[in-house]
Amino acid sequence: ETGVTQSPTHLIKTRGQQVTLRCSSQSGHNTVSWYQQALGQGPQFIFQYYREEENGRGNFPPRFSGLQFPNYSSELNVNALELDDSALYLCASSRIGGSYNEQFFGPGTRLTVL
């Protein structure tokens, strides 16, 4: 069983640029959630995708957007990067069905905005 993978591992961008982060779901999962973890903080929920549509969103501006593909992989796009966007971005996959959907996390992408 393949776990959740994310690419790239590290990324350095400058303020104002755009970035795309990628996530491959664990085998058998159909839902992807994205979290932002700033240094010294707990992860903050960005949004969740199910059946290629946004299924819920946290308190993040519209310049944070995403996609989910038919194979359930996902992208997180951030436009007009700001210094505060520097963080570890975590992807988690799960399978909707039943009363509880455990989320399995990937290793994250470390984004640095200069």
Added chain:
Amino acid sequence: AQSVTQLGSHVSVSEGALVLLRCNYSSSVPPYLFWYVQYPNQGLQLLLKYTTGATLVKGINGFEAEFKKSETSFHLTKPSAHMSDAAEYFCAVSDQVNTGFQKLVFGTGTRLLVSP
């Protein structure tokens, strides 16, 4: 809105000593509760979870936690610390919903330091 408070950003113990990491939650509906561990430069690994049923839950690596509704707490314990337990620990809460949407709300984390 749900929230999680973790008391103590850092906890230091000696190897072999009891580990106690505190977590209090706020939720207007019956919660699901979780403890995750994060090692340096890695993602989150689920230690244990409470959904329904028995309030004392056992997880991996000898950790356990007890859901106390009256105290709105879900403290994490381990009888004897090991050097390999040194890591960041996060408590999280989620709604018990059946719509498929699940958002985890995390605390700010507690760094566990284990000395020889």
